[in-house]
Amino acid sequence: MLDPDIIFLNHGSYGATPVPVFEEYRDWQIKLERQPVLFLGRELQNYLKHARECLGKYLNADPDDLVYVPNATFGVNIVARSLNLTPDDEILMTNHEYGACENTWWFICEKTRSRLRRQQITLPVNDEQEIMEQLWQGVTDRTRLIFVSHVSSPTAITFPVERICARARQCGILTFVDGAHAPGQINVDLQAIGADFYVGNCHKWMLAPKGAGFIHVRRENQTLIEPIIVSWGWPAAAEHSTGSPFLDYLQNWGTRDHAASLSVPAAIHFLGDYKWEEIQRSCHAMLAGVIEAMGELTGLEKVYSRSSFYQQMAALTLPEQVDVVHMKEHLYNKNRIEIPCYRWEERPIMRLSVQGYNTQQELQYLLSAVEQYLKQAA
């Protein structure tokens, strides 16, 4: 449904929805309007259950440990509020976390007078062991929880979350993985990862409509969870209870449109119908080519030492002197290319997403546009 006049190389920010998934989405909205009391008051629980089951199968998780939320940040807020942190607690995160989530932790830590540690993970990333060692330099005997991205937003690095979660568990530290950019881009097996808390988006790489995120909480931690928007689900609902306080607390927060979450099964079918794993591989190969070409073009150090650290999205280092705001606007206004350019920890970065709708030709065009821009700016 994307504007054909734009070369859209920023799938990572908000995703994009295929027509058949959008049609399903619209059908849910029409169904709701046809008989809102039947839909919201009596049938919704079953529709949501089905949507949780499909997602659970896709993520290898028990559907009763999953709840749909509007987006990953919403899920981060649920956990941050539920922990009831004290001044004795520390939260450990990396310097690669998404700004909105980092803001959430700053807010909660300020409010509860607990401490937030922001551990440096240096670039380029060389191997998982190095990441582990750098991260663990931030662990103290007060560390209550480690918050880490599965695929980081500013730097598009796949973090070794399975290893991080296993080691933290041995230390008695809770783990919280921000998978906003993970499902649909990389394989997500929630059982294997073993995080205490995991949030993600279906509207980015899984191609669902906007507003379909999820939170996964291991059964043993569900008693920690409080409702963030209290409504009919707390205290344990008598009438429309699912039997699980965790689900009741988080699913019920008043009248709204659930169509995005309910369209996730259609998005999963779409990924299957189009053999998405092949498309992912082909996108990855195209992206690897651009990373190489950009390295030759700029002569700068790459963010990744190996291609296993990224999948369909990558951070490309730009020359130090680049005005990233101007470059972003120039590429959009002059070349009709939508791609984010920003500074992360001083480093100028262009973040490239390659999705099924992108072509080799578009990537070639990006490279020549960047080459031209850098020449002009030099």
Next chain:
Amino acid sequence: MLDPDIIFLNHGSYGATPVPVFEEYRDWQIKLERQPVLFLGRELQNYLKHARECLGKYLNADPDDLVYVPNATFGVNIVARSLNLTPDDEILMTNHEYGACENTWWFICEKTRSRLRRQQITLPVNDEQEIMEQLWQGVTDRTRLIFVSHVSSPTAITFPVERICARARQCGILTFVDGAHAPGQINVDLQAIGADFYVGNCHKWMLAPKGAGFIHVRRENQTLIEPIIVSWGWPAAAEHSTGSPFLDYLQNWGTRDHAASLSVPAAIHFLGDYKWEEIQRSCHAMLAGVIEAMGELTGLEKVYSRSSFYQQMAALTLPEQVDVVHMKEHLYNKNRIEIPCYRWEERPIMRLSVQGYNTQQELQYLLSAVEQYLKQAA
């Protein structure tokens, strides 16, 4: 868009959206999908500003004191969390409040060890002065805030909120009006009401799509407000700031579909195009007729001594021995009538909503269905 096979007499629960408003809604969603980065990242603030301006005009409020939220309950949660209550504080509400909001106050008061007082307002309601006196029996020198419905959900009573807010202000008590059922059903003038906090829904009586609520906070109280879902808006956003921390805190909470809020101007236009005040009057007259007829049918005391206490929605008292669950199901399965029946404070109630799409014939049919049911049940 309602199913023509159902006699829909429960507009009050979730509203219903006219076709032209729904079309506008769908157009917003298509526009978002066409260029999500342009829409969510760069244009959204202006679209929301326009939608706030239209709503502000409709409610006689400064648009910068208004924020769209998914629903009224969401807004209640924002304020309840922001107050940072202590064990010295008391919240006073009536026994006519909406269950989900009452739950919110129980949750917050339990968490902060503050006290919730639930003051009885007896039926029938006779005059405003009596309501004021009953409510003020619950005021103590610890009362921090009075929470009261503009139009109550279980009993459909219009409360004298202007008088309540004025008197509370004299006593130094904050006021919070739950207008979930008010705008679009009765005239709402936020300046005249003068509540410290006011929440409402546009998806009920204003005919907007589901998920369009709002919160209004008097300028002087905006510094009290904390973000409930922390994201890019806290701390004061550098990049996409509106200039108002209040707006930034509450508007920004991650990727989602804003189409319901953005369709509110279309809903307001629809109300104007169809001269909705005339329709409201005609609905009110039809409703008054049913209340009379039901009184004759059951011989029971009415909830309202005067017709100025209700507008397009009314609570009808049912005979004491009625099984309300069975009656509700019977009316739906046998007569295809969607109408809620429940017990409120022991009293069996049927809540009737009359909206522009309802006819005198449908109301006659309801009356004969009720008559038949009560005869059978007797």
